[in-house]
Amino acid sequence: MTAEVEVREVAQRARVASRSLALATRAEKDATLHAMADALLARADEILAGNAEDVARAEADGTPPNIIDRLRLTADRLEGMAQGLRDVAGLADPVGEVVRGSILANGLELRQVRVPFGVVGMIYEARPNVTADAAGICLKSGNAVLLRGSSSARSSNAAIVAVLRDAVAASGLDPDVVQLVPGDSHDSVKALMRARGLVDVLIPRGGAGLIQSVVNDSTVPVIETGVGNCHVYVDRAADLDKAVAIVLNAKTHRSSVCNAAESLLVHADVAEELLPRVVAALQEAGVTIHGDDAFAGYDGVLAATDEDWAQEYLSLDIAARVVPDLDAALEHIRTWSSGHTDAIVTEDQGAARRFVAEVDSAAVLVNASTRFTDGGEFGFGAEIGISTQKLHARGPMGLPEMTSTKYVVIGDGHVR
Amino acid sequence: MTAEVEVREVAQRARVASRSLALATRAEKDATLHAMADALLARADEILAGNAEDVARAEADGTPPNIIDRLRLTADRLEGMAQGLRDVAGLADPVGEVVRGSILANGLELRQVRVPFGVVGMIYEARPNVTADAAGICLKSGNAVLLRGSSSARSSNAAIVAVLRDAVAASGLDPDVVQLVPGDSHDSVKALMRARGLVDVLIPRGGAGLIQSVVNDSTVPVIETGVGNCHVYVDRAADLDKAVAIVLNAKTHRSSVCNAAESLLVHADVAEELLPRVVAALQEAGVTIHGDDAFAGYDGVLAATDEDWAQEYLSLDIAARVVPDLDAALEHIRTWSSGHTDAIVTEDQGAARRFVAEVDSAAVLVNASTRFTDGGEFGFGAEIGISTQKLHARGPMGLPEMTSTKYVVIGDGHVR
Incomplete structure (x- = not known):
């Protein structure tokens, strides 16, 4: 037969x-x-x-x-x-x-x-x-x-x-x-x-x-189902303690799964204060950073290419970039996100509102780790997969x- | 270009x-x-x-x-x-x-x-x-x-x-x-x-x-969207006045649309009483009946083939068949329905319950004309089409x- x-x-x-x-x-x-x-x-x-x-x-x-x-x-x-x-x-x-x-x-x-x-x-x-x-x-x-x-x-x-x-x-x-x-x-x-x-x-x-x-x-x-190139964007108005904790959790809590973060975007206004802290925290957890010029100034950071922005690493790697403003962050996400989960860290209601409205992904998070996009976490009790389509x-x-x-x-x- | x-x-x-x-x-x-x-x-x-x-x-x-x-x-x-x-x-x-x-x-x-x-x-x-x-x-x-x-x-x-x-x-x-x-x-x-x-x-x-x-x-x-080979099944326990009205309306109210009835199934127990009435009513309205042996005994009824059971006529034609019981009606619908709309005419709560549960169509109607499957009739105010898929x-x-x-x-x- x-x-x-x-x-x-x-x-x-x-x-x-x-x-x-x-x-x-x-x-x-x-x-x-x-x-x-x-x-x-x-x-x-x-x-x-x-x-x-x-x-x-x-x-x-x-x-x-x-x-x-x-x-x-x-x-x-x-x-x-x-x-x-x-x-x-x-x-x-x-x-x-x-x-x-x-x-x-x-x-x-x-x-x-x-x-x-x-x-x-x-x-x-x-x-x-x-x-x-x-x-x-x-x-x-x-x-x-x-x-x-x-x-x-x-x-x-x-x-x-x-x-x-x-x-x-x-x-x-x-x-x-x-x-x-x-x-x-x-x-x-x-x-x-x-x-x-x-x-x-x-x-x-x-x-x-x-x-x-x-x-x-x-x-x-x-x-x-499931391909996740998930972003964390740290806004100008972010609480940086929350930001470091969320980035670290999103990347390292379980790096082989689709809701792990693969890209980090940082608003230029907080780069000087955040970058040393987030680079140290990630590297201490064993993460390899593939960064733009701002990140590449730190020891051990590899230079990122467009391939990195597109990548679903599913490993202890993260792409990282400093962006001039929220618009640039939204544009980056529109270009590279797989539409699974993207998060903003901000205390600014206006920025959160824009991010939630304009990011076209299955889940959009404010001040929370991307790892929460999960049937169990959402209280569904069982999950057959995570759909990244709209129909x-x-x-x-x-x-x-x-x-x-x-x-x-x-x-x-x-x-x- | x-x-x-x-x-x-x-x-x-x-x-x-x-x-x-x-x-x-x-x-x-x-x-x-x-x-x-x-x-x-x-x-x-x-x-x-x-x-x-x-x-x-x-x-x-x-x-x-x-x-x-x-x-x-x-x-x-x-x-x-x-x-x-x-x-x-x-x-x-x-x-x-x-x-x-x-x-x-x-x-x-x-x-x-x-x-x-x-x-x-x-x-x-x-x-x-x-x-x-x-x-x-x-x-x-x-x-x-x-x-x-x-x-x-x-x-x-x-x-x-x-x-x-x-x-x-x-x-x-x-x-x-x-x-x-x-x-x-x-x-x-x-x-x-x-x-x-x-x-x-x-x-x-x-x-x-x-x-x-x-x-x-x-x-x-x-x-x-939209292909409708819709059935009306007249059960043993049907009110025959309602049955004749529903069949006539479902077939002739507007025959060129997808929710018009294309096939009529009649329980054998009511065939003797219903057939003369429903044949006369349909023929008076200008409908050509493509019937099985039971229907073909009436003047002007054409002999049906499998092609008729499968047909979406979109015209003043209807396929018609006498079935021995509800199971045979369900089997006929399972075989030939396009999954758009199917209706039962019955006063028997048990028969209605089975028909509703077992007919796998977008709309299942009890004692109502198939013509009601419509966004306007359902109160949706506007309709872009009628989906016949499950997703x-x-x-x-x-x-x-x-x-x-x-x-x-x-x-x-x-x-x-």
Whole structure:
């Protein structure tokens, strides 16, 4: 069988299974999520054995240790995956929520209610915990899910999905609501991207290359996630203690994630006072600064090029520049930001107001670290990714973002 | 210049203009909308002269009279276009609406607020009134718009856009928020579909062929609109007087539009009583019935094929079938519906509940004509189209559907 035929076959089964899942009650879905969590722990040996195969293969291939660390599962990490499923069970069911409703002038009752998409395709890299997270969030939001992880995690993902499917079936739901996309080749990814009509939405999670290729080649609607070239702009009217703390936190709290700061902009009026402090604080934390001329005067600062302004380092590096005014900061952000998260540090209400209005990003922060752009921090309880597109969802996506809506109109023989 | 260069140039100008429009106040936008309405009437002669050229060309080309009627503008129709702009001015501004907001446990203030998309591309057919409607809705929702009407209406559209741009400029806004896409060839449509990054969303309005080609070829995100193969299912527990009235209204009130009924399903238990009545009522109204064996027993009913179940006639034709039960009706709708609007006629609460839950369409109606799926009828005040996709917007799209959102987070030196 070709990859296309295989993929369309699993997608078709997912489509059929999604119909009964869409009608499942919250109680049924929550019981299933708890059963999935129990099964992950009860059958930890199988999952860890599968994972050990992936780790051994990666080591034999000379994979760098930090990537192997992401790939590796432990009893603790399995416990975390199980807890994640239980947390999703604790969240409100988005399906059936009435988004708006009214009685029209002619007496028709109008309601807009949340319904599942149907079938969601996830294309993701590295971490096998995404497999359980995505299965849980999709199940709770009433969607069947087709999972296409990276081939480096194939044994882990196969083991996890086998365990989850058994738990789903034992709970009385159709196990085809959770399926792996068969095949390891790029052909199977391509087939998934072309399964318009069978798959309702594709969510790629991973590096910029993966996301761009899905966005360009997919005929299935895509929700673009995650590339973050995030800025912190320290305004003329900034409290410099807050500024140093925010820059340091935004850059170093966890540098490998999309909401870490990658660029620092400083208003010229505070440069003389701020630069020595912020350079010292960053360098002490092990950060390499790629700076403009003003920054390059400090020991250890590398000279920045346009490439640095564009860069999502995902490492302990930061681009840094002094700007003459707020307008120049806004212009820099307009030119280089990826539209994920940008922050201003200022005590000036007018500057904050302009920054919030004019920066066109999924999240715009005042006097807070970029690291707060996160479904957990925002109180959504679970997050399938952070959308950087404007259609459908923008910013952290929780359960409601995993649904569509339908209009329900009740009359009593109404005609026009 | 190639079409691509030309289109990218206007899109770039629209992008720049969209930035100031996004910051315009409601008062500024409403004053501009009234100025646009005034200008349409004050310069009616220019517009009617442009339209006369299009009509003359269409007549010389042997265009059918009903298409020419759609193309033709009159003083009355211009008055309607102007009134449409004034109506949009009267609607609430979606920009800045707080969709949700809270204070997080750590004291961060979180708000999700509506913001414009930026630049919207409209690709549409025939009627020149869409040019003014789309310009008004986009302006009010803070979006610059690139208009690509059909070449048969090119002189009308050029005249309308020239008048509207002058009015926008006289009101103090950048006239590049309303622009025609240059060029008449398909190359310019293609360039618009590939202007990802410059154009935020494309909305095709027209026949199934146009919409499919945009959906397949566009790298810019698309909101799919309008194809309607709408069903009316008359249940065993239907009130047959209501059923006849609803079927007749859904089919004949205006047969050329997407929310007209195209298929009739009748429960076998009421077929004997209903069929003679509904066949007589439809035929009296000039409707041609394409029926299954049960319907084909009546004089003048044509035998239906699978093509009829799939058909969006947009004419005084209807496909008709007797089904053994509700399950068969649901299965027929699942197989053939375009997911626009489907209606059940029943007095049985259980049947209504199942139909509403299981029919996966943008609008599901109980005891009401399919003709109610409409932005005006739903009380939205203005409608840019009816989305039949699940991402972003589903069903009639008013002003809020023409926006994205952004998260605004206010702290006081918050770090993680």
